[in-house]
Amino acid sequence: MNTSIVMRVEFNKQKGLFAEIAGEIGQVGGDIVAMDVIRAGKETTIRDITVSIHEASVLQITEAVKGLQGVKLINVSDSTFLAHLGGKIEIQPKMPVKNRDDLSKVYTPGVARVCMAIRDNPSSVYALTIKRNTVAVVTDGTAVLGLGDIGPEAALPVMEGKAMLFKQMAGVDAFPICLATQDTEEIIRTVKLLAPGFGGINLEDISSPRCFEIEKRLKQEMDIPVFHDDQHGTAVVLMAGLFNALKIVGKLTSDIRVVVTGIGAAGVSIVKMLLVAGVTDIIAVDREGALCRTQTYGNPMWTWVAQQTNPDLREGALSDVIGGADVFIGVSRKGVLKVEDIRHMAEEPIVFAMANPEPEIDPELAEPYVRVLATGRSDYPNQINNVLCFPGIFRGALDCRARTINEEMKLAAAYAIASVVGDDERNEQYIIPSVFNDKVVPAVRKAVVEAAIATSVARRIPPEYR
Ligand SMILES: NC(=O)C1=CN([C@@H]2O[C@H](COP(=O)(O)OP(=O)(O)OC[C@H]3O[C@@H](n4cnc5c(N)ncnc54)[C@H](O)[C@@H]3O)[C@@H](O)[C@H]2O)C=CC1
Numbered sequence: 436m437n438t439s440i441v442m443r444v445e446f447n448k449q450k451g452l453f454a455e456i457a458g459e460i461g462q463v464g465g466d467i468v469a470m471d472v473i474r475a476g477k478e479t480t481i482r483d484i485t486v487s488i489h490e491a492s493v494l495q496i497t498e499a500v501k502g503l504q505g506v507k508l509i510n511v512s513d514s515t516f517l518a519h520l521g522g523k524i525e526i527q528p529k530m531p532v533k534n535r536d537d538l539s540k541v542y543t544p545g546v547a548r549v550c551m552a553i554r555d556n557p558s559s560v561y562a563l564t565i566k567r568n569t570v571a572v573v574t575d576g577t578a579v580l581g582l583g584d585i586g587p588e589a590a591l592p593v594m595e596g597k598a599m600l601f602k603q604m605a606g607v608d609a610f611p612i613c614l615a616t617q618d619t620e621e622i623i624r625t626v627k628l629l630a631p632g633f634g635g636i637n638l639e640d641i642s643s644p645r646c647f648e649i650e651k652r653l654k655q656e657m658d659i660p661v662f663h664d665d666q667h668g669t670a671v672v673l674m675a676g677l678f679n680a681l682k683i684v685g686k687l688t689s690d691i692r693v694v695v696t697g698i699g700a701a702g703v704s705i706v707k708m709l710l711v712a713g714v715t716d717i718i719a720v721d722r723e724g725a726l727c728r729t730q731t732y733g734n735p736m737w738t739w740v741a742q743q744t745n746p747d748l749r750e751g752a753l754s755d756v757i758g759g760a761d762v763f764i765g766v767s768r769k770g771v772l773k774v775e776d777i778r779h780m781a782e783e784p785i786v787f788a789m790a791n792p793e794p795e796i797d798p799e800l801a802e803p804y805v806r807v808l809a810t811g812r813s814d815y816p817n818q819i820n821n822v823l824c825f826p827g828i829f830r831g832a833l834d835c836r837a838r839t840i841n842e843e844m845k846l847a848a849a850y851a852i853a854s855v856v857g858d859d860e861r862n863e864q865y866i867i868p869s870v871f872n873d874k875v876v877p878a879v880r881k882a883v884v885e886a887a888i889a890t891s892v893a894r895r896i897p898p899e900y901r
């Protein structure tokens with residue numbers, strides 16, 4: 436991914452040094468996009484040079500400029516880091532507190548009457564506080580993006596980012612909560628203790644298999660919606676892309692064979708959604724090869740998946756079981772899928788290579804052999820990213836005060852995302868709407884509310900349905 440950096444340099448004007456600086460920047464793939472003169476002396480000048488450059492080359496470019504004779508590199512600022520200075524979100528009051536009268540309403544003594552009203556009628560907390568619009572984004576920092584166990588502090592920028600997107604895309608007030616524990620029971624207890632202030636819980640970047648137990652228990656033991664984004668957000672968006680890809684190749688969910696590789700947080704949820712959507716021929720593959728009900732596994736989720744899938748009891752590595760598959764779905768790691776594997780798939784293969792940041796196969800290698808290709812990346816068409824799901828799904832769940840987010844609501848969200856791509860727009864390069872398409876959140880919200888009402892998990896009927 437490219438970033439933009441600003442390099443403040445001082446150099447002698449007379450010696451053609453700027454050309455040398457520009458040359459070095461160009462050598463390492465940097466693109467000068469702006470330049471500001473900060474000080475222009477008789478002999479020397481100080482300039483801010485703004486450069487667009489691949490993130491991986493930032494160090495190289497600074498070393499190259501530092502190494503030039505007669506050039507002093509005063510400072511380098513990276514726009515990505517600048518965007519994070521002091522954090523990315525804040526709390527804003529809804530009204531100013533200008534005088535004693537205001538103060539006595541929003542705080543003591545007036546607030547006491549509101550507190551007692553909630554004590555007497557606990558459900559009025561939804562009407563009289565932020566609870567109706569709040570989501571806790573909870574992590575323990577153990578599976579952050581594709582970075583692994585980097586700890587709760589290092590996870591905070593991602594959780595702030597999620598909170599930002601919740602607000603910008605769906606008006607949801609989300610709070611980043613990074614827990615200093617990896618103990619399943621402690622996480623469950625802590626989230627339950629936090630619940631009074633929240634209308635929903637978005638679990639994020641908690642490693643598998645602990646994430647399954649944590650989510651299951653919280654769903655059982657709390658009456659607000661709990662949603663593990665890496666499992667279900669990914670599965671919902673993947674299904675949306677799959678529905679549209681199948682329309683392009685003219686195949687039905689009931690007729691396809693799907694190979695899912697990487698049976699972790701995302702993979703398990705994807706298998707569950709494929710089953711709910713009517714796919715019967717699924718082969719789940721992890722490091723040890725195809726999961727098969729003839730085997731026993733230490734991971735109870737693998738045992739469950741093995742029992743629900745692989746009807747022909749196939750065994751072996753990915754390359755042994757991919758022959759004849761209509762669809763490959765990867766949520767594992769870079770390089771797992773080979774061109775040879777794709778060549779053994781059925782006609783018009785569909786490949787979702789979603790490992791971040793590097794997909795299961797280099798898109799350029801795969802492209803000549805596939806009919807539809809999707810990745811998790813923003814620099815290729817068909818980006819599968821859970822940001823298409825979580826803002827709208829929580830907007831809908833909060834608006835109808837759903838007690839849970841069930842399979843029907845997830846499937847409805849997937850169809851809603853797919854429907855944003857019109858029949859006349861859909862093609863191999865466009866199976867999934869952009870994350871900035873403003874039709875996505877309203878479509879997902881509507882579908883989720885309707886599914887919640889239909890399955891009797893809504894505790895409030897929004898005005899438009901009364
Ligand atoms: N595009 C998107 O929206 C999303 C992409 N992802 C990506 O999907 C990947 C998996 O994420 P999670 O499910 O959260 O991680 P996870 O750690 O829970 O699961 C990964 C699974 O892949 C398996 N695996 C690793 N190497 C393998 C190999 N060579 N062959 C077969 N299986 C292998 C692991 O054993 C594990 O079961 C990551 O790269 C992540 O960044 C995850 C969520 C959203």
Ligand SMILES: CC(=O)C(=O)O
Pocket residue numbers: 579580581640664665791820821
């Ligand atoms: C996108 C996301 O949530 C992840 O990669 O973990």
Ligand SMILES: [Mg+2]
Pocket residue numbers: 580639640664665
């Ligand atoms: Mg995540």
